[in-house]
Amino acid sequence: MAIGTSSVQAAFDVAKIRADFPILAERVHGQPLVYLDSANTSQKPESVLKAMDDYYRHANANIHRATHLLSERATALYEGSRAKAAAFLNAPDKRTIVFTKGTTDGINLVAQSYGRSTLKPGDEILLTWLEHHSNIVPWQLVAEQTGAVIKVVPINDAGELDQGEFAALLSPRTKIVAMGHVSNALGTINPVADMIARAHAVGAVVLVDGAQAAPHLVIDVQALDCDFYVLSSHKMFGPTGTGVLYGRASLLEAMPPYQGGGDMIASVTFERTLYNQVPYKFEAGTPNMAGVVGLGAAIDYLAGIDREAALAHEDAVLEYATAQVRQIPGARIVGEARHKTGVLSFVLDGVHPHDAGTILDQQGVAVRTGQHCAQPVMDRFGIAATIRASLGIYNTREDIDALVRGLHKVRELFV
Amino acid sequence: MSELSELYQEVILDHNRRPHNFRAIEGATKQEGYNPLCGDRLTLYVAMEGGVIKDVAFQGSGCAISKASASLMTDALKGKTADEARALFDQFHAMITSDHDGPTADLGKLSVLAGVREFPTRIKCASLAWHTMKAAVASETDAPVSTE
Numbered sequence: 018m019a020i021g022t023s024s025v026q027a028a029f030d031v032a033k034i035r036a037d038f039p040i041l042a043e044r045v046h047g048q049p050l051v052y053l054d055s056a057n058t059s060q061k062p063e064s065v066l067k068a069m070d071d072y073y074r075h076a077n078a079n080i081h082r083a084t085h086l087l088s089e090r091a092t093a094l095y096e097g098s099r100a101k102a103a104a105f106l107n108a109p110d111k112r113t114i115v116f117t118k119g120t121t122d123g124i125n126l127v128a129q130s131y132g133r134s135t136l137k138p139g140d141e142i143l144l145t146w147l148e149h150h151s152n153i154v155p156w157q158l159v160a161e162q163t164g165a166v167i168k169v170v171p172i173n174d175a176g177e178l179d180q181g182e183f184a185a186l187l188s189p190r191t192k193i194v195a196m197g198h199v200s201n202a203l204g205t206i207n208p209v210a211d212m213i214a215r216a217h218a219v220g221a222v223v224l225v226d227g228a229q230a231a232p233h234l235v236i237d238v239q240a241l242d243c244d245f246y247v248l249s250s251h252k253m254f255g256p257t258g259t260g261v262l263y264g265r266a267s268l269l270e271a272m273p274p275y276q277g278g279g280d281m282i283a284s285v286t287f288e289r290t291l292y293n294q295v296p297y298k299f300e301a302g303t304p305n306m307a308g309v310v311g312l313g314a315a316i317d318y319l320a321g322i323d324r325e326a327a328l329a330h331e332d333a334v335l336e337y338a339t340a341q342v343r344q345i346p347g348a349r350i351v352g353e354a355r356h357k358t359g360v361l362s363f364v365l366d367g368v369h370p371h372d373a374g375t376i377l378d379q380q381g382v383a384v385r386t387g388q389h390c391a392q393p394v395m396d397r398f399g400i401a402a403t404i405r406a407s408l409g410i411y412n413t414r415e416d417i418d419a420l421v422r423g424l425h426k427v428r429e430l431f432v
Numbered sequence: 433m434s435e436l437s438e439l440y441q442e443v444i445l446d447h448n449r450r451p452h453n454f455r456a457i458e459g460a461t462k463q464e465g466y467n468p469l470c471g472d473r474l475t476l477y478v479a480m481e482g483g484v485i486k487d488v489a490f491q492g493s494g495c496a497i498s499k500a501s502a503s504l505m506t507d508a509l510k511g512k513t514a515d516e517a518r519a520l521f522d523q524f525h526a527m528i529t530s531d532h533d534g535p536t537a538d539l540g541k542l543s544v545l546a547g548v549r550e551f552p553t554r555i556k557c558a559s560l561a562w563h564t565m566k567a568a569v570a571s572e573t574d575a576p577v578s579t580e
């Protein structure tokens with residue numbers, strides 16, 4: 018959480034960014050919207066909305082399947098997004114980019130295709146205590162199917178992975194390591210590059226869940242040297258229903274298809290079907306074309322801003338929020354990792370998070386309350402739920418001030 | 433903010449702070465309730481004698497709405513038969529879900545929870561204890577019920 022220098026912050030004009038997001042002008046319960054729930058889903062800039070609208074108005078046709086002009090346009094836009102996604106992740110080749118429905122879909126694809134075809138009884142899948150349910154349950158399913166065993170890297174009281182335990186859990190039995198890049202419940206940034214190197218040293222393949230990293234961090238899958246990287250468009254200012262799976266080319270090529278259908282085949286007879294090459298082998302059926310076009314526009318949007326300055330801005334807002342919330346009597350922050358981004362999870366003495374959420378909402382402040390699809394994290398801290406304020410590039414100190422005012426109202430009512 | 437004060441009436445805040453019948457009952461029928469949305473858990477104890485609810489109590493953690501609802505419910509259930517308890521469930525459910533302000537059955541002290549109907553995301557909180565009660569009086573099953 019390095020604080021940006023003032024010169025860096027000056028390079029980032031948050032008012033200009035806010036003007037790009039039409040929904041931020043919305044009023045809720047008669048109050049201006051203060052949106053602090055971007056880890057749940059982010060808001061969308063005008064350019065994304067327009068790209069999707071333009072797609073339907075001027076290019077809509079099925080991709081890869083027709084000789085007419087609209088199909089050509091649609092295919093070019095769709096494949097253009099693939100090239101953009103490859104650049105966004107610094108993937109070596111656009112063939113390594115598979116479009117999915119989102120992070121959950123990407124993890125299930127890897128678990129069912131790579132995991133199911135390679136895991137043997139007694140093999141180990143190593144997860145971490147920080148994982149979102151969508152990076153737990155698909156592995157439980159494949160463990161049940163194959164006889165593989167799940168191991169879990171514990172966390173310390175700050176919400177950081179225990180690196181000593183991680184090293185101790187790694188062994189030649191470890192076949193897959195699946196871990197989040199950034200925790201959605203606590204905001205912890207995991208040292209994934211280092212962990213990937215250690216996992217590779219025992220021969221494991223590593224999947225990184227980048228759902229929460231993509232909107233904040235610059236991602237370089239080659240520098241990370243990960244085998245799979247998954248993300249959701251809707252968390253990074255793109256539309257819902259689409260996402261990206263990056264896979265190492267040699268792995269993708271060796272993996273069996275995940276779903277069967279149109280587009281994923283080269284030739285079909287009732288005797289024998291030849292599968293299409295990667296990535297099409299993994300894209301059965303008509304995909305979410307408008308969604309992928311919108312994702313391309315979201316990537317363009319991010320490419321058009323100074324990411325480093327944006328992150329410095331967000332870090333400064335997170336730091337401000339942390340300090341402000343800490344001053345509220347009875348507030349306790351859950352997750353105080355040294356490296357964090359985008360998320361402030363906390364509890365208030367004597368107030369259930371759900372009640373706080375309703376009272377904040379009435380004041381226009383949208384936060385998420387609950388277990389954040391991360392029940393093991395809540396169990397680890399012995400709590401049922403937290404209040405989670407999560408940030409996007411468009412949030413400001415004024416948003417945090419509104420949150421704090423709201424929390425004082427909560428306390429007035431309850432304490 | 434008037435809807436908010438309608439929701440968080442003083443009576444509700446009182447029951448949240450000092451819930452009634454907040455204890456275990458040895459040897460009673462025990463039923464777990466769980467709201468996966470907010471992680472709230474509730475254990476309900478129902479002691480029947482001669483077809484009548486002789487004692488009923490609960491334990492668990494939850495938001496003010498779910499705690500107050502459980503507290504008020506346990507007060508209201510004592511002395512009722514299983515059929516009467518089920519009928520009360522239906523009336524209560526109608527009160528917190530009806531989308532008009534028209535007259536619903538007068539539920540006495542329970543009517544402080546009527547404000548919940550303005551907050552669709554909180555209806556599950558108010559109904560958790562009631563669903564759990566319905567399961568407890570319906571059978572001896574120990575499968576946890578869920579409001580999801």
Ligand SMILES: Cc1ncc(COP(=O)(O)O)c(C=O)c1O
Pocket residue numbers: 056057118119120121122149151152197199200201226228229249251390
């Ligand atoms: C860390 C993490 N992983 C996975 C997911 C699941 O993403 P989606 O629901 O878009 O598939 C989320 C979002 O809720 C998340 O925060």
